[in-house]
Amino acid sequence: MNKATYSLAESIKLLPVNIRNSVIRRGGGSEDQERASVVFGNLFLHLHPVRVHLNTLRLGYTLGLGLISFYLLVILIISGILLMFYYIPSIDMAYNSMLDLEFAVSFGVVLRNMHRWAAHAMVAFVFFHMCRVFYTASYKSPREFNWVVGVCLLLLTLFLSFTGYLLPWDQLAFWAITVGTNIVTYVPWIGDELRYLMLGGTEVGQMALLRFYVLHIAVLPMVMAALVGVHFWRIRKDGGLSRPLDN
Amino acid sequence: MQASEKEELFPKGSDKTYSLMGIVEGEPLQVERGPDNMVMTYPHLVVRELLLFLVVFIVILGVSMVFNAPLEEPANALHSTNPAKAPWYFVGIQELVSYSAFLGGIVAPGVIVLSLLLLPYLDRNPRGVGVWFSGTRKFGIVMFSLFVIVMIVLILIGEFLRGPNWNIYWPWL
């Protein structure tokens, strides 16, 4: 071993460079190779291919709607985790948590507002995204299955939004969920049982709040994250975004 | 590149009537475009994606600084609000339920979800992919638009035109 090269002093001098190089894999080579390695050397970017078709960049084609849906989801997850530090899923405490957020927690109102408005926006934008996919015929072969995954994502978005709606435990929440879950009772044969399963009782109460809470912060977000992963991976496997035939 | 390397890469064949005149360094004619209109994901797509995130974040933050999320009185199981409305995205269904609970609340949503799931397997015609409102699929476009319009109209009626006891109520009267 060459002591000069591996001296402690030298290591300390090269610390920034070495740390940087250990985190970021440098591709080296030509400019394009370097750019390629930015994408495939990064966990968060490697779902992308190294090159994409020009049509993919056309804002007028996708209108960015799928990506906007995804970004709203990211904002919801981050603001939701922060809200969890203040929210207590009990019928005696939940409403007080809302008041705390509004009056006691620094920027608590903004946090709650962001979570609420992003949730409403997400329902709308996922729907718009579905319309875009329909009107550009992007559900056709070979993308049929990704459309099906998308429909599941739409339903998940609705359920996430619906389960979150109860959590503030105010009149708006209580009666909206009462009305909403009443619809379930019209399912033939098992309607009442289904509603009982959702609410953990015959009325919206502590059990219902807890069930909606667990679904809202654990079960549905995990399913959502997994399905979004499948959705993005399928885009790649289906040959990138749909586009008209090249002339 | 060294001249000797060029010689090696492209050796002059004695039986050839042509020879390589020279290699020019520089941008290809289609600057920044590969074959088949492909471009590098980084920076072209990645930069646009990050920009869009900034826009979305700023808009949501801006809206949240101006408008407060609603918070009514604490929940009271003994005092129902009148009317009690579902969240806006289910109000269209609630409007249908007010006509017929079973047809509106179960059959209609079931048919909608099932048709959406089956759509790509029922419409096997490959025409029109990648084109907005392609004229080759008028029937599908009309049907889907009808669905979208009916949903929006139902939501608007339920949200804005329904008052106490779910009676029609004109907001401007």
Ligand code: HEM
């Ligand atoms: C949580 C909800 C969803 C998220 C986050 C999401 C995200 C995305 C993203 C980022 C893309 C890339 C293109 C673009 O940005 O528009 C995309 C494409 C696609 N999405 Fe979604 N999506 C969601 C829901 C849906 C729904 C509801 C459908 C349809 C029922 C759907 C069907 C598709 C299809 C078929 C593609 C491929 C489009 C093409 O090749 O042009 N997605 N999605």
